[in-house]
Amino acid sequence: MTWIALLAACVAVTVEASQLWHAPWLDAFRQTRLGVLLLGRFFAWADIAAYLVGIGVAAVSDRSLSLAVDARRSEA
Numbered sequence: 001m002t003w004i005a006l007l008a009a010c011v012a013v014t015v016e017a018s019q020l021w022h023a024p025w026l027d028a029f030r031q032t033r034l035g036v037l038l039l040g041r042f043f044a045w046a047d048i049a050a051y052l053v054g055i056g057v058a059a060v061s062d063r064s065l066s067l068a069v070d071a072r073r074s075e076a
Contacts, residue, residue: 001066005059012051019043 020043029035040047 001059001062005055008055009052012055013048015039016043016048016051 015038019040026039030039030041
């Protein structure tokens with residue numbers, strides 16, 4: 001599961017960092033609804049922090065739930 005969290009973090013940081021690149025065709029795509037949803041419009045360090053916190057919470061929650069399920073299975 002750790003590799004999935006790392007992959008998610010890499011994708012999130014890459015997408016956020018891509019907002020620093022301003023090519024005319026890319027800026028035109030960012031003006032569309034799909035472009036905003038996929039790439040966003042503006043780079044923000046706070047977004048990276050939020051992504052990483054969310055990924056961390058999800059990874060810890062997944063691990064905790066997996067351990068709880070394993071413990072219940074071993075009791076039965």
